[in-house]
Amino acid sequence: MQERRFGATDREVAVVGQGTWNIERTDRSLTVAALRRGLDLGMTHIDSAEMYGSGEAEELVGRAIAGRRDEVFLVSKVLPTNASRRGVVAACGASLTRLKTDHLDCYLLHWRGAHPLQDTVAGFEQLQQQGMILAWGVSNFDTHDLEEVRRIAGVGHPACNQVLYHLEERAIENAILPWCEKHGVAVVGYSPFGHKGGLPGPRTARGRVLKEIADAHGATIHQVALRFLVRRPPLFTIPKASNPEHAAENARAGELQLSEAELARIDGAFPLDRQARALPTL
Ligand code: NAP
16 A cells, blocks of 8 residues: 655554544444555545534544554544534543544534634644644645635645545645645545545446556556545555455555556546636535
8 A cells, every 4th residue: 555644743653544424334343454455555534524424434534443453544534513622522531432442533614614723723723732633634625714714724734635626526636735735635536436436337438548547557447546646745645444345345455556658548537627617515
């Protein structure tokens, strides 16, 4: 599994990690097995949130990482409604209890809400001082929001911005990705399979491009898609898989190497829409 530096933290993190939204909707033993299979194969970046299953996803992650906390780069998120200074600290404490751990590697504001960012940042800083989180970041932030965080918290913050990014939704490449690259902020792409898991099939021209490249590497189209999405720093991706076979397949994307010509073919088949528009979210 390829790893790369995660923002201004001193951590090298797996480029392909594991999402956990809706994992509680599948057979719980299977979903825990999928997460553990992913860990076995190097997908040690695990992304959760207090919102997911109203805490049930964090509880399942807690089961999956039991006895192997040290292997994991563990991320969770606070809901905007809890993002006051005190609310952040309380929400983090509850997440740690569900996850059965004493710290998070990174704690994110899930999206921007009504609480002033200064208060949320103050809560994050308090958690850092208490050792409950090692770093903090944001999610669904556009460049003007990122600028504001940087004005409040200074250089080195946020550690990451987690944003929607898949082959058919590349809007972050217009402004957010360049901004994060310039300021050393990790970009964690969510919903790499567009949330539902499907990719264009071989009956479409774009699907054929994926299939031909996959076949040339003895890989799958899902692996090719993931590799494109982490083709350069500071990109990471966090596919969700409740099926252990999907998890194993996704992990192997962390080793796949595509040539510049292959990346250019994918770029051409799934072209970037350069029109300026609001940051897409799910
Ligand atoms: P996703 O990862 O784009 O797609 C998940 C779907 O793809 C599931 O149905 C899964 O099936 C399927 N799948 C996984 N691997 C596959 C493979 N190799 N072949 C075929 N199908 C495969 O969707 P997502 O859950 O929306 O996004 C991933 C993670 O990003 C979330 O779980 C969450 O952690 C994070 N996220 C964050 C935000 C935010 O606002 N910050 C928003 C959305 C998502 P099985 O489950 O049956 O294996």
